[in-house]
Amino acid sequence: MVAPVVVLLLLFLxxxxxASFYFSFTDQRLASPNPTRYVGADQFDRLLSFEWVTLSxxxxxxxxxxRNDDGGLVYPLRETIRNNPDNPQFDGLQKWFSIPRGxxxxxxxxxxxxxxxxxxxxxxxxxxxxxxxxxxxxxxLALLVNQKLRGINIFRTIYFMPVVTAMxxxxxxxxxxxxxxxxxxxxxxxxxxxxxxxxxxWLGDTTTAMPALMGMSIWQAVGLHMVIWLAxxxxxPGVLYEAAAIDGASRWAQFRHVTWPxxxxxxxxxxxxxxxAAFGLFTQVDVMTNGGPLDSTSSVIFxxxxxxxxxxNIAYGSAISLVFFIMVLAVALVQRWLAREPKPT
Amino acid sequence: xxxxxxxxxxxxxxxxxHNKAAMLLASRYLLLCIFAAFFLFPIVFMVVSSxxxxxxxxxxxxxxxxxxxxxxxxxxxxxxxFDRVPAGRFILNSIAISSLTVGLGLIVNSMxxxxxxxxxxxxxxxxxxxxxxxxILPLEAIAIPLLMVVTELPAISVGDGLEITRGxxxxxxxxxxxxxxxxxxxxxxxxxxxxxxKELDEAALIDGASWFQIYRKVAIxxxxxxxxxxxxxTFLPIWNGYLWPLLVVQQEDIRPVMLGxxxxxQLNVAWGExxxxxxxxxxxxxLMFLAFQRAFIESxxxxxxxx
Numbered sequence: 155m156v157a158p159v160v161v162l163l164l165l166f167l168x169x170x171x172x173a174s175f176y177f178s179f180t181d182q183r184l185a186s187p188n189p190t191r192y193v194g195a196d197q198f199d200r201l202l203s204f205e206w207v208t209l210s211x212x213x214x215x216x217x218x219x220x221r222n223d224d225g226g227l228v229y230p231l232r233e234t235i236r237n238n239p240d241n242p243q244f245d246g247l248q249k250w251f252s253i254p255r256g257x258x259x260x261x262x263x264x265x266x267x268x269x270x271x272x273x274x275x276x277x278x279x280x281x282x283x284x285x286x287x288x289x290x291x292x293x294x295l296a297l298l299v300n301q302k303l304r305g306i307n308i309f310r311t312i313y314f315m316p317v318v319t320a321m322x323x324x325x326x327x328x329x330x331x332x333x334x335x336x337x338x339x340x341x342x343x344x345x346x347x348x349x350x351x352x353x354x355x356w357l358g359d360t361t362t363a364m365p366a367l368m369g370m371s372i373w374q375a376v377g378l379h380m381v382i383w384l385a386x387x388x389x390x391p392g393v394l395y396e397a398a399a400i401d402g403a404s405r406w407a408q409f410r411h412v413t414w415p416x417x418x419x420x421x422x423x424x425x426x427x428x429x430x431a432a433f434g435l436f437t438q439v440d441v442m443t444n445g446g447p448l449d450s451t452s453s454v455i456f457x458x459x460x461x462x463x464x465x466x467n468i469a470y471g472s473a474i475s476l477v478f479f480i481m482v483l484a485v486a487l488v489q490r491w492l493a494r495e496p497k498p499t
Numbered sequence: 500x501x502x503x504x505x506x507x508x509x510x511x512x513x514x515x516x517h518n519k520a521a522m523l524l525a526s527r528y529l530l531l532c533i534f535a536a537f538f539l540f541p542i543v544f545m546v547v548s549s550x551x552x553x554x555x556x557x558x559x560x561x562x563x564x565x566x567x568x569x570x571x572x573x574x575x576x577x578x579x580x581f582d583r584v585p586a587g588r589f590i591l592n593s594i595a596i597s598s599l600t601v602g603l604g605l606i607v608n609s610m611x612x613x614x615x616x617x618x619x620x621x622x623x624x625x626x627x628x629x630x631x632x633x634x635i636l637p638l639e640a641i642a643i644p645l646l647m648v649v650t651e652l653p654a655i656s657v658g659d660g661l662e663i664t665r666g667x668x669x670x671x672x673x674x675x676x677x678x679x680x681x682x683x684x685x686x687x688x689x690x691x692x693x694x695x696x697k698e699l700d701e702a703a704l705i706d707g708a709s710w711f712q713i714y715r716k717v718a719i720x721x722x723x724x725x726x727x728x729x730x731x732x733t734f735l736p737i738w739n740g741y742l743w744p745l746l747v748v749q750q751e752d753i754r755p756v757m758l759g760x761x762x763x764x765q766l767n768v769a770w771g772e773x774x775x776x777x778x779x780x781x782x783x784x785x786l787m788f789l790a791f792q793r794a795f796i797e798s799x800x801x802x803x804x805x806x
Binding site for chain 1: 524527528530531534535537538539541542544545557558560561562565607608610611613614615618626630633635636637638639640641642643644645646647648650676677678679680682685710711714735738739741742745746757760773777780781784785788789792793795796799800801
């Protein structure tokens, strides 16, 4: 009776998972007439290379510094990292950023694939904001709808509606809301600040595009975590609150000493599910910004799809997927550690 | 006189505390309503806009008029949707794909959950924990290698006689089969079946029933709620799915609804029609959700608390 499930899981879960290891060490492409070759760790080299080099400014024979048109110093970066026999380890790397050092020197940080590094940083930034904000807001909503009020179920239902709505649909609707000229968000801000804040191109500006995606993502998923918090709240026995009330505990003290400790398991579960879901950021990016502007919203999965499917470079896409898997695994291990039974003291 | 005064004072005190309670209650409802508006407004905007002609729609988006159905209200956009794209086809595709995934999933996952929770066999515990371990693996982590795997799988096509070809791209089954077996469903079934008293099995076994008969005659009739929960939890991600169909479907006639959206952004973008299409693919799911909202919310909550 288990056989059908085992076959399906092997075929569609275990096999692709194993294949991602295999592909990562080859130059497999989605459709190619050339035979697939074993390339060793090349894919991971490209993904994970990180080097730095400190350079002095370029100078002519007299020791005079070369200047560019704006009068800034010029550094021999290109000469150092392109086909330089003295520095083979820098070959093919891309400049990430640089910082000034003493005596006109500059340190350049180099990576194998700048777009991957950007996507990784964007994803971590997205997750780092989403996890605390979404879980906290979910808890606030759960406390709000945990009151014994007439019609409270209607509010629970409404707060949950975005969760059952497709992310594709929501992404398109929020494109209207974020629109620079006719967007609802801009008119609301304009109205509340008496024309102080106007005309922000939320999705077209590198500084606001990612926060815009975050806001929308939190709006969409917070109802889900409200419901999970609520289920946790409702497992807390009422006698605990009665006892606390008899002892004269304030509302805040009740929350602090009864509610919060009782939600331990719920808390771990919520943190882990939000983290893994946030890592998987894709649909919003694909529908709303296509990774832009200037790659400021490109995420790890968006980049994996762009490489593995868009460029048909399955090998590289698989290597990115493996890196992604390791991120997820790390989170799962943290969960195991957090959820362990507290030691008796 | 004195008594009357103090009585008067007492009643005003009660009246003010009544007032206070009423104020508190009103402020609670006000807060609840503000949040309700916050979660509803894009959906209301979508439905209202789907009724407006394009120029009015775009004029209205910058103000509260976006939420008011007024002016030149009609169902023209809905007519436009069906003229512009094979929307009916997309909707039927999605209905077929999601109901087959859910239906097949209910069968195989409940069987597995039954075997893993009630039948004793070697390696049972290991198998269950292996399956549960896969719960952390999101689709995103294997989508790209899975894409390669399905392009290599053999397919049987009926052309001139039976023909064996390679590759599952642009088919219905590539949108269905990878999602039939589901670790969360197996886990929920195993947990539910595990809570049914084992004495029922023993009695049936003595009567000469096979395990499969016990599954059909004893376990299934007692497990309606588990089937409902799993059906709800597996339907949504298939209907709303975007990443996987994007990777494996290019051909028009087998596209699911979420891929249909792309058609509206080609050439001249007609916003009213987009809103009408979004309404068409969203409102049925929302209505279904409203009809079964208690079961929906409990399903999600149970998957969380137990997971």
